[in-house]
Amino acid sequence: MAPVVRACMPLPTPPAAVASSSAAPSTDAQRRSPGARVLVLGGTGRVGGSTATALSKLRPDLSILIAGRNRLDVDLVVHAAGPFQRENECTVLQAAIATKTAYIDICDDTDYSWRAKGFHEQAKACGVPAITTAGIYPGVSNGFFYYTAGSGGAGPTILTTSFLLLAEDVIAYNKGEEIKLKPYSGALSIDFGKGARKKDVYLLNLPEVKSAYKVLGVPTVSARFGTAPFFWNWGMQAFANFLPVEFLRDKNKVLKLVKFVDPFVRAIDGIAGERVSMRVSNYFFLFTCAFKSTSSIQAI
Incomplete structure (x- = not known):
């Protein structure tokens, strides 16, 4: 069943105060009822489009609505309208809470x-x-060691995200102590196994590091990213070392840079192929994740 595509009304401004807990939340039966409506924000992009396609195959009974960056009354909002870097407000999340939408x-x-x-x-x-x-790309799947050939099939958003991250100090933890490191430094050669084999990866400020330390109690943790062909890594290092931080922090300027670079990445992808690999090398983290996965998640 193909996804249902409809026009969406503009996202309303979330109210200053969230509705009180006295209002009755939706039941599990209501949330899982046939024909439930799911809105995929950013559904016209590569990742959002793939999400909508996967949902339609997993649950053919769902009514899936695709929009660029809008919303309307639905049962679930999937926010895939990245990049999320330099966003100062969680507007969609606030609106979802205010309207009691998953x-x-x-x-x-x-x-x-x-x-x-x-x-x-x-x-x-x-x-x-x-x-x-x-x-x-985020969450456990960043794997602490993460490798993608070219764009990894994720579209220009991954380029935008990567360039924006070059403006951020890398937050890592060493024996319980928070440390700040230079982005795209600290190269390691990591074996990703059959298919990808050994690849060089570099430090980036990725969200699972802080979560692993603060939530799971992992005392020493960092995350690294690498791409292929190898000269893309040289380009990332050059951007990190020679482009002004103010430039890399400016999303509009970075988007223009991506618009220039993306055609070259696409051309190389056609020759080198696209691949994504992840590796987690902390056994305590693996054990904890396996334990934590038995619990249901009711909120953030």
């Missing part, structure tokens, strides 16, 4: 993800299931 996003930014987690009590009080940082 929410999930594919955020891959540390600041945004922790800002979103600040709405935990509001979401819980309103009975709104809300999950942040759940996409292929």
Whole structure:
């Protein structure tokens, strides 16, 4: 069944105060009822489009609505309209809580993800299931060692995200102590196994590091990213070392840079292919994740 595509009304400005917990939340039966409406924000993009397609195959009974960056009354909002870097407000999440709409996003930014987690009590009080940082690139799937050939099939958004991250100090933890490191430094050669084999990866400020330390109690943790062909890594290092930080922090300027670079990446992808690999090398983290996965998530 193909996704149902309809026009969407503009996103309303979220109210200053979230509705009180006295209002009855939707029941599980209501949330899982046949014909439930799911809105995929950013559904016209590569990741959002793939999300909509996967949902339509997994649950053919769902009515899936696709929009660029708008919303309307639905049962679930999937926020895939990245990049999330340099976003100062969690507007979609706030609107979802205010309207008692289940929410999930594919955020891959540390600041945004922790800002979103600040709405935990509001979401819980309103009975709104809300999950942040759940996409292929963020969350556990960043794997602490992460490698992608070219764009990895994720479209220009991954380029924008990567360039914006070059303006951020890398937050890592060493024996319980927070440390700041230079982005795209600290190269390691990591074996990703059959298919990808050994690849060089470099430090980036990724959200799972802070979560692993603060939530799971992992004392030493960092995350690294690498791409292929190898000269793309040289380009990333050059951007990190020679472009002004003010330039890399300006989303509009970075978007223009991506518009220039993206055709070259696409051309190389056609020759080198696209591949995504992840590796987690902390056994305590693996054990903890396996344990934690038995618990249901009711809020952020």
